[in-house]
Amino acid sequence: MTRDAPREVVRAACAEYGEDAVIDWCVAFLTGEVSGEAAYGAELPKLVAITGSDNPGGWKQPVDPVNYYWIRVWAARVFLYVWRDDVVDALRVAAVDPAWRVREHVARITAQRELGQLVDALLPMLEHELPRVRAAAVRAVGAAGEFEHADAIRPLADDPDHTVRAAVERALEKLEARLDRPVR
Numbered sequence: 444m445t446r447d448a449p450r451e452v453v454r455a456a457c458a459e460y461g462e463d464a465v466i467d468w469c470v471a472f473l474t475g476e477v478s479g480e481a482a483y484g485a486e487l488p489k490l491v492a493i494t495g496s497d498n499p500g501g502w503k504q505p506v507d508p509v510n511y512y513w514i515r516v517w518a519a520r521v522f523l524y525v526w527r528d529d530v531v532d533a534l535r536v537a538a539v540d541p542a543w544r545v546r547e548h549v550a551r552i553t554a555q556r557e558l559g560q561l562v563d564a565l566l567p568m569l570e571h572e573l574p575r576v577r578a579a580a581v582r583a584v585g586a587a588g589e590f591e592h593a594d595a596i597r598p599l600a601d602d603p604d605h606t607v608r609a610a611v612e613r614a615l616e617k618l619e620a621r622l623d624r625p626v627r
Contacts, residue, residue, distance in 0.1 A: 452495035453524040470533040472518035479511025512542035519548035538564035550579035554586035574604035585614025593626035
């Protein structure tokens with residue numbers, strides 16, 4: 444069985460329900476306004492629409508609450524493909540989500556959409572135990588940070604993980620180009 448790419452799933456959901464409705468659902472999922480129980484209960488059609496799966500996660504019913512964080516991951520992922528400016532407030536909430544995958548998505552969105560207002564909220568991720576989370580935060584700083592944020596990522600130039608080190612190099616280059624001034 445082939446699955447559509449997330450971008451196509453989001454486009455289909457927006458075509459069927461309207462972009463504003465899909466964004467509203469995802470904000471509610473991401474901020475916890477819709478609980479995990481409700482997402483797999485009365486709100487399941489919305490979850491199905493944004494994931495493209497009749498059984499999001501593929502778990503047996505009832506879904507173990509330990510997996511509810513995936514609802515927030517899937518909701519955040521939608522904002523890589525559709526946008527409305529008021530989503531920033533939901534992302535600010537999600538920047539401190541207990542699930543690292545949610546925070547990683549916030550960093551990805553911050554980088555993609557150059558959301559400078561979220562950079563400070565992502566700085567704690569620079570110390571995360573997982574290299575992919577640190578690298579995502581570094582990329583967000585490079586794409587959306589200001590001059591003073593270079594100091595936060597510079598120490599990661601010596602990170603034990605090569606992907607983080609490479610992300611720092613690219614982020615510092617990006618900051619210099621964007622800000623039109625040296626940051627090293």
